[in-house]
Amino acid sequence: MNPTDVGLVGLAASGILVAVAVAISLWRHLGLERRLLWAALRALVQLLIVGFALQLVVGDDDPLVFSAIWLVAMQFFAAYTTWKRARDIPSVFGLSLLAYAASSLVTLGVLFGFHVYELEGRTIVPLAGMVVGNSLSATVLVSRRLFDASRERSAEIEGRLALGLSASDAFQPVLRDSLRTALIPQIETTKAVGIIFLPGAMVGLILAGVDPAEAVKVQISVMYLVLGSVATTTTVMSLGISRELFTPSDQLIRHD
Amino acid sequence: MRYVALVTAPATFELTDVVAGPEDDPILKGISLSVPCEGILAIAGPSGAGKSTLLRLLNRLDDPLSGTITLDGRSVTEWEPGDLRRRVAMIFQTAPIFPGTVFDNLCVARPDLTRDRAEQAVDHVGMPGELLDRSADKLSGGEAQRMTIARALLTEPAVLLADEPTASLDTASRQTIEDLARELADGGVPLVWITHDTAQLRRIADQAVVLVDGTVVASGDLRELDRHDDSRVRELVGTPASDENAS
Numbered sequence: 001m002n003p004t005d006v007g008l009v010g011l012a013a014s015g016i017l018v019a020v021a022v023a024i025s026l027w028r029h030l031g032l033e034r035r036l037l038w039a040a041l042r043a044l045v046q047l048l049i050v051g052f053a054l055q056l057v058v059g060d061d062d063p064l065v066f067s068a069i070w071l072v073a074m075q076f077f078a079a080y081t082t083w084k085r086a087r088d089i090p091s092v093f094g095l096s097l098l099a100y101a102a103s104s105l106v107t108l109g110v111l112f113g114f115h116v117y118e119l120e121g122r123t124i125v126p127l128a129g130m131v132v133g134n135s136l137s138a139t140v141l142v143s144r145r146l147f148d149a150s151r152e153r154s155a156e157i158e159g160r161l162a163l164g165l166s167a168s169d170a171f172q173p174v175l176r177d178s179l180r181t182a183l184i185p186q187i188e189t190t191k192a193v194g195i196i197f198l199p200g201a202m203v204g205l206i207l208a209g210v211d212p213a214e215a216v217k218v219q220i221s222v223m224y225l226v227l228g229s230v231a232t233t234t235t236v237m238s239l240g241i242s243r244e245l246f247t248p249s250d251q252l253i254r255h256d
Numbered sequence: 257m258r259y260v261a262l263v264t265a266p267a268t269f270e271l272t273d274v275v276a277g278p279e280d281d282p283i284l285k286g287i288s289l290s291v292p293c294e295g296i297l298a299i300a301g302p303s304g305a306g307k308s309t310l311l312r313l314l315n316r317l318d319d320p321l322s323g324t325i326t327l328d329g330r331s332v333t334e335w336e337p338g339d340l341r342r343r344v345a346m347i348f349q350t351a352p353i354f355p356g357t358v359f360d361n362l363c364v365a366r367p368d369l370t371r372d373r374a375e376q377a378v379d380h381v382g383m384p385g386e387l388l389d390r391s392a393d394k395l396s397g398g399e400a401q402r403m404t405i406a407r408a409l410l411t412e413p414a415v416l417l418a419d420e421p422t423a424s425l426d427t428a429s430r431q432t433i434e435d436l437a438r439e440l441a442d443g444g445v446p447l448v449w450i451t452h453d454t455a456q457l458r459r460i461a462d463q464a465v466v467l468v469d470g471t472v473v474a475s476g477d478l479r480e481l482d483r484h485d486d487s488r489v490r491e492l493v494g495t496p497a498s499d500e501n502a503s
Contacts, residue, residue, distance in 0.1 A: 155350060165364070
């Protein structure tokens, strides 16, 4: 049997694991049965749709413009999701769109520029997906932290402004703390890889029959891609939000 | 021990028709005022009168909704904000402490600060030089406030704004800060000092501006204010009972 061919029977059998989770919920009176079933069903439908749509753009003969449209749509959707989770932050939609675009440009630019992967639909869409998908939570986190810190640490920030520091210098310590908080989980994950967990791309490739040594190479490039994209996205986002928090005359805008 | 002022020209603020605060409910309701910064000028008034709002306009931590403010004849909006804030320094009710040692905190005001200059700076505010290496968050409330004064003075200001700097201090620390303020004022660094403590106002102020409900109801030196027709003014500047009877 082709190791990648799970088949409908296989798919149904893997659903037994969802049934296990539901059974635990029932046994321990967690009240999560409906949520579990809904999440599993939703994931199935979403991925089937994505899989079907991907077939249209990642084929060898499909024009790259389809991948480009997919990439842009993905970034708009990510910016929309960021806005939904942090809609009280000024200009969050535009800033996060800029951050995802900048991050994709830098990280995919390196990967394709140095021919780590060939530029084709099969590579653009999944790699861009890794960039946006993995940066999303860090982007929301850094946005929230910066915005909250501008209120919680307003005395400290205005203390620096009152000494004649520019807004960017006065905000620098807050920016640094927020960026560190957003990046440290990603660094920890990168450190733990291979020891505590085997990452998804590598598992997928090994299951698909690829030589583990080759799978590791792909995984490392993907991990570095994720690290680079999280760093770029959060930095662009932080710098953008910092500008929104001050007037051109270096006054902290109060958002009470 | 005396602080030697490096800027000798007295600073004068002129406020014209200044409205400030939230747009839908301004706190300052059109004040016009000349503030010659000499000695210690107290800004007195009940809570919510607009004292802090007024002070924050003078170094442009906030801008008014309308009206103009000039410093030495030049609109504060024409100053580069950093230059203005170094000329018009400010200390706060709760001393903002930055991470690191006292020396690190002083360096925020002057990144090129030498050890000798830092020792002079803490000596000016009556702190021993050994405290320079202490973590700033280990200082007592009074020491922290003195450190923030030393830090503000390192910008060589022409005037020091003080927003109730002793409100959260014990009696002994409060006394030390008041004595320091007097030394600074006599040494050529005038202060604009917010207080709603009339006893403190009597101890430290040479002149006062009295704010009530966002308007200036009186200003001048204390002897004039003690003879003011409005009993609210005499009450807010703590006119002694004997003077009350005389008026």
